Amino acid sequence: MEKLVLMLAQMHPDVDFYNCASLIDDGIIDSFDIISLVADLNEEFEVSISAGDIVPENFNSAQALWELVSRLQNE
Amino acid sequence: MIRRIVLTMFSLVLVLSIAGCSSGDSKDHSGSQIQNTGEAQADKYEFVYKGTTITMKAKAGPILEAIGEHNAYYEAPSCAFEGLDKTYSYSGFDVVTYTLNGVDYINSVVLMDDTISTPEGIAIGSNVEAIKSAYEEASAYSGPSYTIEQKDTILLILTDNAVATSIQYIAITE
């Protein structure tokens, strides 16, 4: 989880990812970040995030993102 | 299994596009169909008098001036609306005009006697063979009357026992 937050912080240092739960809705992460995030996550955790997974529920908070990654890990 | 599905799907597309082909004219409504293009090709057979072509549905003013003084004039109002049907009689032919929002347009030219002939050399009294040879390719022969339909003009030649009795150029107005 920490690695994930580290990655996010690299993109947007000024955001407290631990308890912000509206990254997409408030437009903090835009389509740029999503794409490169997906590329990094796939590389880092050897998962393959499909287009179907790119929905606001999964990307709105670091926690949701972590759940997505872990779910895909034991796919 | 997969090959079978792909095959059926592909044949479906083929069949449909053929079905598509068989449907009559096609109006493509892409994007905004504000665009419309009409095509124009002039009529071949038109009446010419003293070098002036009297084109159907053209503005009457300039043409009437060009062909000179008329012998007689008659105007008839239409039933209710303003606008007059005017008949100008010249030696050997009449020109009839109609009015559309205040401007006169040519409606028809009627050849009255054998002193006047069409540019193709046909006059009242010409025999049927002469008519057929003069208007070979563009004519629709149906019984005693020959109707040659063009874009804006109908050339009508009436015959009685194999001789032309009346020649008229009539404007096609919808």
Add this chain to the structure above:
Amino acid sequence: MSFISYSFVAFLAVLYVLYYLLPKKTQWLLLLVGSLVFYAHAGWYSFIFILVVAAVVYTAGIKIQDQYDARDEEISANQQLFSKDEQRQIKAQAKAKAKTFLAASLATVLGILAVIKYTSFVINNVNSIIGSNFVPYRFILPMGISFYTFQSVGYAADVYWEKTRAERNPLKLMLFVSFFPQLVQGPISRFGELSGTLLSEHKFEPKQAAFGFQRVLWGFFKKLVVADRLVILVRSLILDPAAYRGAYVVLLVFFYAIQLYSDFTGGIDIAIGAAEMFGVVVAENFARPFFSKNAAEYWRRWHITMGAWFKDYVFYPVSVSKAMQRISSKSRSTFGQKIGRRIPVYLTSIVVWAATGIWHGAAWNFVVWGLLNCLVIIVSQEMEPAYKKFHEKYPFSNTRAYDFLQIVRTFWIMGFIRVLDCYQNVPLTFRQVASVFTASNWSVLFNGSLLELGLSEADFVAVALGCIVMVSVSLLQEKGSVRELLAAKPTVLRYSVVWLALASIILLGAYGIGFDANQFIYNRF
């Protein structure tokens, strides 16, 4: 059957009465019958296509769902027996099979659209490139094919991504594909969102009926009073580009923007309003686009469902695909993080916008229109840091006046790009736009030559009135729903507003003999 025809009004009235008379269970069936009757008006030729597209997507959905159900059953049946790898193996296998069904159905459905819509376009281009002269055959475009094809593709993809379960009842799916209000020009709905409200039973609620009816009236007002009147002016400017250059092009940009806006949003209001009268909630398609301050915001407010559709079904899949991942990692390694992360997204955006353009119409002007939009968005994205610095440095830039300036700027940029639709010819459009800068006939705007374009003073008064009403309603909508506002007012006021709307539609509407009102811009495409 066009929305602004007497037959549609009668059709809607009859269907509405039946809808609340028949037993609740059969309501969705009535909607299906209504939709098919509505569609049959477009001729039997179009009918075959919508049936085929629905059938293909239905079978694909069922097949994919079967794979997933079999997979879940297998895994849950012998939970302990299979190790993690085996489970992963079964899931992968199911996914692969599902993928082939999806691919086959998409190939067919999009194949049909491609053949019907783009054959002549492709042939013409091939002819011009290699000098051959195949006969370009133009097909009649079945009504709404571009919209229901996309909606069906969306359904199949959602089932594949397990966002929604496949619909077992073919008739219910047929209703989703052919639901008459959204058939003609969208909005492009998602099965997950629409099926719930579409297929459920609806009790008659006066408030909902009133809201739906008011929205339909609002659509008719925009369409008949403003859009169909301005078409006359826009058409005369377009048909003779040589005569109407310079200042006239500015006129065209301005009036076409209003005409297209009122025509398209009017049509969508009628669609959403009509659906609302039946208790069906359809996704919004516009959010006052002319109030946007930059191109990106504009495309989040104009034709929202199309933008969302391209994002979910083209942008993300392409950018997440293996090929694009490789490009992305390669570009980041060669150009470094900052530039590297932009290139894949820009590449995908260009693909998406070209697709959006070509979807609008089989002509180069639409493709160029799409790419220009993409260019403007990318440029404004790139200038983002520069803008930020500019805002910090100059305080005046955060005032409302500057916002207004941005709104005007976006309106005109989008307007000049949109005018490609009108001339439907790329070089001509650029020449016309260029003529604006070298124009000397600015007097044309004031010396009454406006009145020689087919509209009288009275027409301009009607258009001005329509625009004032539209702007004020939009301003109110920024704060909240106008209809709620109205509902709170006393009944007498509410009825008089409805009367005023009805009277202005009937009296000021540009319909009937003498007004050659054309179809919705997007109809039958």
Add this chain to the structure above:
Amino acid sequence: MKRILRIILPLFLFASSFWVLQCIVVPKYVSENVEGRLVAEYYDSAGGNEVMFLGDCEVYSNFSTVRLWVEYGITSYIRGSPQQLIWHSYYLLEDALRYETPKVVVFNVLAMKYGKPQNEAYNRLAIDGMRFSKSKIESAINSMTDEEELVTYIFPILRFHSRWSELCFEDLNIFGTQRLSHNGYVMRVDTKPAMNVPTPPPLADYSFEDKAWEYLDKMAELCISNGIEFVLVKSPSIHPAWYPEWDTQIKEYADKNGIMYVNTLEFQRETGIDYEKDTYDAGMHLNLSGAEKLSVWFGALLKEHFDLHDYRYSQEVAKVWHDKWAYYTWMKAVQEKILLDDGTLNRYY
């Protein structure tokens, strides 16, 4: 009760307000196309007319109903309208039969030359004036050109809504305007001699179209089923031309069906019509003197063939027609004055 009121009242208010709007917006035909009022004027003097004329301007300009009354006590009405097509005539007759049953119906056969709907303008003039009825709907259905919609005849506001920008004072008197015609006869006293009327060009095909024959039969049947004597007439206008080939077809039809057909052009000597003095537009329509000459002659023919009652001696009918005669002579005087003052007859009264 309150709930019903809450629904009925707005509906009623909506309906009546749009009804008033419709009356304002629908053209009143006062300053132009005055013949637009003819069809509607019928209903004020419907009933008690023994002779009913049907046809276009060749009828309502050439036959004087008041002269027929003065001369023979015949009560007649002309249900005419500009370029009235044969199906217009049929449905106008069907409509009139809801109010009265004349003894004789006279139909001008010139309309037989039109077999298809001509244009929207003449349809409106022939149908809009009719009161709402089955006949009006059918007349609209059978006359509409393809650009027209039936619903615009049921709710004329849908057709004339675009007149909102050209409304003038005359549109406000929605309760009818001064009568133009004398039981359907439109009077004009000015004169324009008919000179060098062009000889009409021969036609390729002289046969009338099926739809014309169909409606002629329908009109004949309607008269027979109502015990009305059906008379065909060709009014004595010399332009537009009435070809002999057409005439023979009508004669054959009339003989075959035992219908009286009078081509007034063949009785120029008997009618005494002089095309130098008796026409106001060089031969297309007769002026007052021409119409009176024709009516005297034609009235005698009617009295001879049909037992028409002479109402001059029945007290209350004579009183009604006396007022019509007074209005008739008043208008004649006014028109003659206009002619003197302005030189041309630029208005009817």
